[in-house]
Amino acid sequence: MKRIQILSTLLFFLVLGTQKLGFFGQVSADPVKNTIPKINQNGEDFYQKGEELQNAGKYSEALHFFENSLDIYKEKGNTKGTGDALNKIGTMYYYQGKYLEAMNYFNKCASVYQKINNIKGVSSAMNNIGAIHYYLGNHLKALEYYKKAVGIQEKLGDQKIIAATTQNIGGIYLNIKDFGNAMKYYKKANTIYQKLGDNKSLAQNLNGIGEVYMKQHNFKNAHENFIKSLQIAKSLNDKQKITEVLFNLGELFRMQNEVNEARNYYNQSLETAVKINNLQYTSVSQIAIGNILLQKGKAEEARIKCEDALSMAEKLGAISVKKDACDCLYKTYKLLGNNKKALDYYEKNQAFKDSLQSEHTSNKILGMEFQQKQLLDSISFVKKEHLIQSRHKEEVEKKERQKNYIMLTLFFILIIAAGLWNRLSFMKKSREAIRVEKDNSERLLLNILPQEIADELKEKGYVDARNFSMVSILFTDFKSFTETSEKLSPQELVEEINICFKAFDSISEKYKIEKIKTIGDSYMAAGGIPQPHQDSLRNIVCAGIEMQEFMLKRKLENKTGKPVFEMRLGIHVGPIVAGIVGVKKFQYDVWGDTVNTASRMESNGMTGKVNISEYLYEQIKDEKDFSFHYRGNIQVKGKGEIKMYFVERNQETSASYAAVAFIGN
Template sequence: MAGPPVLQTLSHHHFDIGLPPHQERKAGKGLFRPKEGDKIRDPGPYWPLCLYRPVRHLFQDHQPDQQTVSRHPGLAHPRRPVEQPAVWHFCQNWHELLHRVKMKYTFYIPLLLFPSFLLSQTGDSVKDNISVVNEKYKAELANELQNGLAKLGVGNKNNDQAVMLDACLEIADLYEKEKYYSKALTYFEQAVSLANELGLHEVRLAIQSSIAQSLFDDGQLEQANEASLDLFEQHQIFGLYEPALKDLELLAETSLRLGNFAKAKEYFKKIEQLAMVTTDEPTAIVAMNNMGFTATRLQNYEEAIDHFSHAELNAMGSKKEVPGYIFTNLGIAWYNIGNLKRAIKNLQQAEGRDKEHKSYIQHLISSIYFSDDDLYNALKYNELAIASAKKSKDMQVMADAHETASEIYQQLYEYDKALDHYKAHLSLKDSLERIAISEQQHTKNIHDFMDETENSFRQNLIESELRQANLAQMELTNQTLQLEAETQRLEQEKQSQQMALLMRDQDVKEANLRAAQLEADRTKQELRLTTQRLLAEKQSRELASLNQKRHLDSLEAARTELEQQQQNALLESQLEVAELQAKQQQDFVESLYWLAGFFGIIMLIITGSWLYGRRLNKKLADRNEQIEKQKGEIESERIRAEGLLLNILPKEVANELKDKGAATPKHYDSATVLFTDFQGFTKIAATMPPAEVVSELNECFLKFDEIAEKYRLEKIKTMGDAYMCAGGLPVENDTHPVDAIAAAKEILAFIEHRNQKLAAAGKAPWPIRIGIHTGELVAGVVGSKKFAYDIWGDTVNVASRMETNSEPGQINISEATYDLVKAKFECKYRGEVEVKNKGKMGMYLVG
C-alpha cells in the first residue's frame, strides 16, 4: 500500500507559509483530497541569511504556470498553480449543488464575484490618498537620486576619485533598494574601477560581494555563481571568515535556484565545517537544518531526519531553546515516511515555540489530520489556523485555511458552510493577486520615474554647464576691464593685511595663554579625580577584607561553640558518674548498719546493689565511649574542612585567609600558563550520552590533576572541555617554563595512549591541542563568598590564543616561552601567525 502524501521541508529557521496537499477530487463525493503517495509541493524556502546580510528571498520550482504574490514588503513566495479544477470541479455541477441545499442559496454563485466588485469600489475611495503618498515618495526618491548624481558630478569635475566612489555606491544602493538591478550593476562596476585605482582592496571585495548579490537578485544565476566562487577564493586567501561564509551562503542559494540540490548540499556542509572550526554553533545548527532541506528535495527523507535530529541535539547541547523550525521540519520529515503520530507530535511542539508562524503550523497539522480522514481534528486545527492568521494578519494562510475548511465541510455534507468558506478563499485570493499586480506596476513605475529623473538631471546638468561657460566668458571680460583698478586696490589691501596680521598675532598669543591656563586647570581637576578614585578603591578593598574576616570569624565562632558544647556534655557525664558513685557508697554504708539484724535481707540487698552498680558502671562506660566518639568525629570534620579548603585554594593562600581574614592578590613578574582543549568536542559529545561524556572528561581531568601536581603546577579551573593550570605560583620558582612543557608532554602521551585504546574499541578519538605562554600576571582570591583562586592578565589571554592556534596532538608555545626553554627542548619555528586582537605573533611547536 502506498505511503502518505509527501511534504516538503523548509530551509533555514525562517520559512514561508506552505500549502495544503495537492487537491484531487474524490470520486463520487465531490471532495478534494490528497491521493495516496501524492507529494505536497514545497512552497519554496523563505530564505533570509541569518548572519551577515539582509533578508533576501529565494524560491524554487517556479514554473511558468505559477503566480508569485507578496506576503510582506519585499518578500515573495510561489503559490499553487492557478488550476481550473480547484474552482470548476467545485461548481461544474452547480445545479446539483443548489438542489442539495434546497435552493436556499441560489444567490451564492453571483456572490463569488462580489469581492472583486467591492474592492474596486473601495479602491476608488482611497485613490486620492494613495496618489498623495506616491507623489511624496517619488519626491523623496528623486531628491536622493539627484543628490547622488550631483555628488558624482562634483567629484568628476574636481577629479576626486574618493568622492566619485562614494557617490557611485550611494546611487547603486538606491537602485538596488528599488530592485533596478541593471542600473545598480552599472554603478557598482564603476565603483570597482575607482576602488582599484585608489588601492582600496577590501572596499573592492565588498563591492564585488554586492555585485554578486545583485546578479542573484536579478536572476543572472550563472554569473552570480561565478562571481561568488571567485570571491570565496579571495576571502580564503586573506583568511576572512565572515565574508567567506557569506559567499558560501550565496553559492548555496544559487545552487538551489538552479535546482542543483546536491551542489547546494556540498556548500551547506562546508558552512557547517567552517562554523564548527570557529565554534559558531548557531551557524552550524542552521547549516544542519539546511542540509536536511536539500536531502528532502533529493527525496532522501531518512537522511533529512538525521540532519534535523543533529540540529536538534546541537541546539540542546548549546543550552539554548531548540528553535521551532527544527520541530516543524522534523514533523514534515516524519510525515514524508508515513509516521503521522510522530509528525503531529513534532508539529505540536513547533506550534508552542514558533509564535510567528503559528497559523502555518496549525494549518499544516489540519492538513495531516485531513489526509488521515480525521475530520474532527482537521476542522479543529483549521479553525485555530484561521483565528491565528487573522490575529497576525496573514492573508495567505487565511486563504488556504478557508479553502481547506471548504473541503472539510464538503466531506461533512454541509454545503452552505463549504460555499461560505470557498467564497472567503476566493476573496482573499483575489486580494492577494491585486496586491501582487499593484506591486509589480508600482515597481515598473518607480523604474520609469528613476530613468526619467536621471535623464532629466543629466540634461539640466548639460544646460547648466553651458550657462556657466557663458557666464565665465562674461566674467573674464569684466575682470580684464577691472584689472587696473584691482592693482591699486591690492596695494591698499596689502597694507591693511599687514595691520590685520599684527593684530592676529597678538590674538594668537593671548589665546595660547588662555589655553595653557585651561590645560593647567584640567590637569589639577584630573589629579583630584584620580585621588578620589584611588581613595574609593582603597575603601572598597578594605570593605572586602572586612567581609572576608567577618566570614572567617563566623566559622571560628561556630567551631568554638561546638567544642564548648562537647566540653559541657563531658562535664555533665562526669557529674552523673560522681553522683552515681556517691549514691553507691551511701547505699553500702546503710547496708552495714542493718547487717547484724538482717543478715538474710542484707545478702539480698548486697546482691541487688552489686547488680545495680554494675549497670551504672556499664552506663558510665558507654557514655565515656560516646563522648570519645564525638570528639573523634569533630576532629575528622575539622580535618575534612581544612582538606576541602586546600582543594579550593593553595595552601599558602588558605593559611593567609585563616591568619589575616583576607588574601591579597599578588603580582608575579614571571609565570607560565598552560591551556588544553579537545578539538571537535561538540561534535564528539553529540554522538554520546551526557553521562558518558562527563565520565570520560572526569577520567582525563583526574589524570591532568595528577600530572600538574607532579610538576608543581597549580590547577586554576576547567571550562567545559578546556583545562587551565599555571606554574611559578603561588610559590615563585625559576623552573616553571620547563615544568609546564614537561607536564604538557606527559598529558599528550596520556591522550595518545588513550586514543589508541578508543580506536581499538571502535570509538572516535579525542584529539587535544595544548598552548603555553610565559609572562607577568596577577593571582589571588576575589570576593567574600565561594572563594576561588584565579589568575588575570594579558598572559592568560595569549596562552589561550596559543591553544586556539595549535594543532591536534601538538604543543604550541609562544616566543617568550621558547626563549626560556630552547636549551632544554627541541622546537620547530612555525613563523608569525595571525592572532585575534594581537596581530602576528611568533610561535613554536615542541618536538
C-alpha cells in the first residue's frame, strides 16, 4: 500500500505570547461542548484552556476553545490575539486531518500578522502553508513557501524555525527519492535540535531519519531511529507523534514480511489516532490492517476496515488514500466472489490512479529542476577551484618557470572549457526533458478539460462558473446492465464498455459536442458549450442517432454468442450552469433542471431509439434531415406529464444525399 507521507516537522513552532488569566468565569451549557465556560471579558482564558487540551491530544475540544477566543479577540479589536487564535485553529484542523481548512486559516493568520508587522508569525504561517502544500502533493508550491520562511528567519536568526524548514526541504528530497540529500538536510536539522535541547522537535526529526533509512531498506537503522523517536514522544505524551511513529513501525515490519508484528503496530497506531480524532492516520491504519487480513483470507473483516477507511478518505479529500482503499476493496470483493462490486472498486481505483499521474509528472519535473540546480552549483564550484589553483601557480612559478606556467595555464583552461561544454550539453538535454514532460502534462490536462477552460485555468488558477441559456444535454444508459454484466468476466465487461465509449467519444468529436463524463455504464455529453454555436442542436441529435446505429450494428455483427448491450438515449435542451469542481482531479461539469430533464428523457426512452423532449422538438422540427414520432404525454417521476418524441433520420433525405454523392463520384 502506498503510504501517505506527512511532513513530520509541521506546526510545532507556532507564535504565542498572549497574556494568560488565572481563572475561568461562570460555567454554562453549550450545544457543542457543555463544559466550556462562558467568557465575560477577554479571550485569554479560552486560549489558555485550548492549549491545555491541545497538549493533552484533545484536538476537537481544543478547537472549540480557540474558536471562542477568536470571536472575543475580534470583538475587542485585539489583532495580535486574532492572529494567534487563527494559527491555533489551523493547527487543530491539521491534527484532525482536515488540510484544506487548515490552509485556509493559516492564510488568514499570515494576512493578520502582516498587518501588525509580526515577522516571526508570518514566517511560521509561511512554513505551515508550505507543509500543507507538501501533503497535498504540490511540491513546487511547498518549496516556494519554505524559501519564504527561511529567508525571514535567517534575518531574525531563529535557529529553531530554520531547522524545521531545513527538515521540510529534506522531506521534499525524500519524496523524489533523493535519499542522500534528504538525509543531509535531516541531519543538519538534527544538529540544531540537539544544541537547543528541543526534545519534541528531535522526536519528529528522528522519525523522519527513520523514514529515509526505511526507504533505503536499511531496516536496522530505521528501527533504531523509530524507537528513539517513540521513547521521546511517550515521555512528552505527544499523542500525534506517537501515532505517526507507531504507523511507521508497522510499515517497517510489513516491508520485512513480519505481518503479525506489523499488524500489532498498525493496531496501536489506529487506537491512538481514534483517540485524537486524526482521520488521516485512522484511515491509512485501517487500510494497512485490511490488507493484512486479506493475506490471512479474512475477507469480511478486511471489507469492514477498508470501507471505513474509504469513508474517512472522502472527508479528507486525500486521493492516494482513496485509491488505496478502493484497491483493498477490489481485492476483498474479488475474494468474496462479488465480481460486480469488485469491478466498481477497480474502476474507482483506476480513476484515482489517473488523477495521481499528474502529481507524478510534476514530481519528475521537480526532480529535474533540482538536478539542474545542483549542476549549476557544481559548475560554479569547479570554476572557483580552478581560479584558486591558477592564481597559486602564478605566484609560485612566475619567476622560475614562465614557459611551463603558460603551458599549465592553457592546460587547465582546456579542462575547464571541456567540463563546461559537457555540463552545458547536459543542461540542454535536461531542459529538453523538462519540455517533454510539460508537453505531456499539457496533453493530460486537455484530455480532462476543454481547450478554453484549460487555458482559463492555467491563466487564472481557477475557472469562473458560467450560465448558458441554450445547451443540449445527452444521456445514454445500457438496458439491463447488471444482468448482462453478470454473464461476462470483469475483463470482458470493461473491454465491451470501453469499445462503446471510445466510439461515443469519436462521434462526439465528429459533431463538436463536449463529453462531460461517464458514470458507470452511463455516458453524458453536451452541445453548445463552452462556446455556443448555431448547429449544436442538430449536431447533438445526429450524434445520438449515430450512437444508437453503432450499438445496433455491434449487436448484428456479434458472432461470439456473448450477450451485448442495448441502449436508451435521451436529449433535452435548456439553460444550465457550467464550471469546474474539485481541487485535485479537475472535472468540467454542468448543473440545472435541464440536466435532470435530460436524464428523464433517457430513463423514459426505448432501446435503439433517440427520445427527445417537446422543447427540443420545437427547436428542430423544421430540420429536413429528421423525421419525428410523437409519443404523447409520458408520466415522469418528479416532473409530471411531459410530451416526448422519437427522432430518426429522414430516409428520403438520406437517400438523396447518397445519390448526389454517387453521381459526384
